[in-house]
Amino acid sequence: MTTAQPPGRRDRRRALRAGLAVAGVATLAAVAVVVVPRLLPPGPRPLFQLPVPCGETWRLGTYPGHDDYDVDLFPTEGEAWGRPVLASEAGTVTVAGINGSLGGRTPDDPKGPCGRGGGYWVKIDHGGRWETQYLHLLEPPLVRAGQRVARGEQLGRVGSTGDSGAPHLHYEQHRGWEKAETWFDGAASGITDDDTEYSVTLTSNNCPAAG
Numbered sequence: 001m002t003t004a005q006p007p008g009r010r011d012r013r014r015a016l017r018a019g020l021a022v023a024g025v026a027t028l029a030a031v032a033v034v035v036v037p038r039l040l041p042p043g044p045r046p047l048f049q050l051p052v053p054c055g056e057t058w059r060l061g062t063y064p065g066h067d068d069y070d071v072d073l074f075p076t077e078g079e080a081w082g083r084p085v086l087a088s089e090a091g092t093v094t095v096a097g098i099n100g101s102l103g104g105r106t107p108d109d110p111k112g113p114c115g116r117g118g119g120y121w122v123k124i125d126h127g128g129r130w131e132t133q134y135l136h137l138l139e140p141p142l143v144r145a146g147q148r149v150a151r152g153e154q155l156g157r158v159g160s161t162g163d164s165g166a167p168h169l170h171y172e173q174h175r176g177w178e179k180a181e182t183w184f185d186g187a188a189s190g191i192t193d194d195d196t197e198y199s200v201t202l203t204s205n206n207c208p209a210a211g
């Protein structure tokens with residue numbers, strides 16, 4: 001025997017139960033969409049290219065205290081200031097803004113006050129849990145968060161904002177939650193730790209697609 005209840009209360013209880021069921025399904029869906037992709041193994045490495053124009057030769061280096069896998073790029077010819085910074089691969093911009101503080105280092109005042117962190121920077125999600133980062137840009141990025149970019153699309157210009165000693169591009173490739181060794185045009189850069197000063201010289205194959 002169940003206790004008779006006024007119909008109104010029973011309806012409310014049924015509605016509440018239905019509501020909880022919907023909320024439960026919504027939570028499961030959110031877990032499936034947001035959490036599960038983060039647990040899956042990363043996808044294959046995209047064919048990243050140097051983040052500078054086709055045919056240009058740049059020195060990629062690191063130094064003690066820089067952090068493992070981090071790469072600083074300096075052109076082997078000409079001034080670094082204002083050189084175009086390009087997307088290594090197609091993707092979606094997830095960050096385009098200021099990391100830390102800008103400081104006051106400009107082409108007119110290269111030894112001006114140093115900022116903190118990355119200064120003007122851009123982060124791109126390439127899918128498969130791969131991402132690239134571009135730091136110390138001269139000016140506000142030329143792209144905005146949420147924007148889809150093509151490989152070779154210009155993101156900004158080389159500068160010295162944030163914690164930067166001289167104009168250069170600080171660049172990283174990430175797989176999942178971790179920094180990974182940078183690869184360019186299908187080859188590993190060899191920059192894997194910051195135990196010693198180390199550099200390699202590479203020529204960009206970030207060229208407009210043929211045809």
Ligand SMILES: [Zn+2]
Pocket residue numbers: 066070071072169170171
């Ligand atoms: Zn750096």
